[in-house]
Amino acid sequence: MEQLGFEFEVQPRRLTKVSPARLATFDDCPRRYRMAYLDRPTPTRTGPWAHSTLGAVVHNALRALFDLPAAKRTPARAAALVSEQWNDAGFADARQAAVYRERAQAWIADYVEHNDVSATPIxxxxxxxxxxxxxxxxxxxxxxxxxxxxxxxxxxxxxxxxxxxxxxxxxxxxxxxxxxxxxxxxxxxxxxxxxxxxxxxxxxxxxxxxxxxxxxxxxxxxxxxxxxTAEDLRAATDNLAANGDPQALFPARPSARCGWCDFRPSCAEGQQAAPPTRSWELLAP
Incomplete structure (x- = not known):
C-alpha cells in the first residue's frame, strides 16, 4: 500500500482574520487600530456618540421587527419598537433625544409603509x-x-x-x-x-x-x-509582538476625523490635529 507523505518542514500558511471594521480602521489610522484591537488595557476612550446611539436603535428596532410574524410588521409596531429600544446616550439633553426619537419613529414607520417587509430574511x-x-x-x-x-x-x-x-x-x-x-x-x-x-x-x-x-x-x-491591507496589518502586528516600536509600526494619521475619534483622549497627535467634536454634532440636521 502506498504511504501518504507529509512535509513536516513546511509550515501551513497562517490565515489573517479580518472584518470590514478592522480593515477600515487600519486604513484610516493604524494608531487607532492598535488602540482598539491590540493595546491592553484599552486606552481611555471618549463617551458615547449620539449618532451611534441613533444608528444602533434603528438597527435593533428593524431586527426586532423582522423577528415578528409578517402580519405584525406594521408601521405602528415599527415605531413602537424604536421607543422600546431607545436610550439617550450621547445626546445633548433629553429634549434633543426626544426630537431624534420621534424622527427615528417616523423613519422606520415610513420604511415599513413603503417597502415590502412580508418576507422573512434568511x-x-x-x-x-x-x-x-x-x-x-x-x-x-x-x-x-x-x-x-x-x-x-x-x-x-x-x-x-x-x-x-x-x-x-x-x-x-x-x-x-x-x-x-x-x-x-x-x-x-x-x-x-x-x-x-x-x-x-x-x-x-x-x-x-x-x-x-x-x-x-x-x-x-x-x-x-x-x-x-491584511498583509500590512499582519506584518505590523507580528513586528509589534516581536518588541517592535508601536509608534513606528502603527503611526497616527492626523486628519479632521481626529475631532471625533474614540481614542482622542489617548492620542496627543489627534488632539493637535482637530478641535474636539461634541457628542451630538455628527447627527443629521
Missing part, C-alpha cells in the same frame, strides 16, 4: 465567515468575517442589506464601492452556499435604496484590496 445580524484568497488560483490567505445587517433571499440568490442613518443619502457608486458590503456578499455566499452579488444601502432618513450588482471581477477587486 439572516438578521447574521455572522458570516469564509477563508478566501486575494488572488485567483492561490491558496487562501485570509479569513473574512463580519455581521451583516440583513441577508435576503431574492429568487435563487442572496442580497446583502445594510441600514444607514447618516447625514447623506447613498448612491449606487457608494454601494458598489463599499468594501464591507462586498466582503459580506462573498462571506454570505460561502457560508450559506447560495450565489450573492446584489448589495443594498437602505437610508432610513430619506427612504433611499442604493443598490449595486457585483460581478465576480468586482468582488475579486475588493478581496485583492482587503488582502493588501
Amino acid at each position: 439572516g438578521l445580524e447574521r455572522w458570516v465567515s469564509a477563508p478566501v484568497s486575494a488572488e485567483p488560483g492561490t491558496p487562501a490567505s485570509l479569513i473574512i468575517e463580519g455581521r451583516a445587517d440583513r441577508i435576503d433571499e431574492r429568487g435563487p440568490e442572496l442580497a446583502i442589506v445594510d441600514y444607514k442613518t447618516g447625514r447623506r443619502a447613498p448612491d449606487e457608486y457608494e454601494a458598489r464601492a463599499s468594501q464591507a458590503l462586498a466582503i459580506y456578499a462573498v462571506a454570505a455566499e460561502r457560508t450559506l452556499r447560495r450565489p450573492c452579488h446584489r448589495v443594498e444601502l437602505h437610508h432610513l432618513p430619506t427612504g433611499t435604496i442604493a443598490a449595486a450588482e457585483h460581478t465576480e471581477a468586482s468582488l475579486r477587486r475588493h478581496l485583492a484590496r482587503a488582502g493588501e
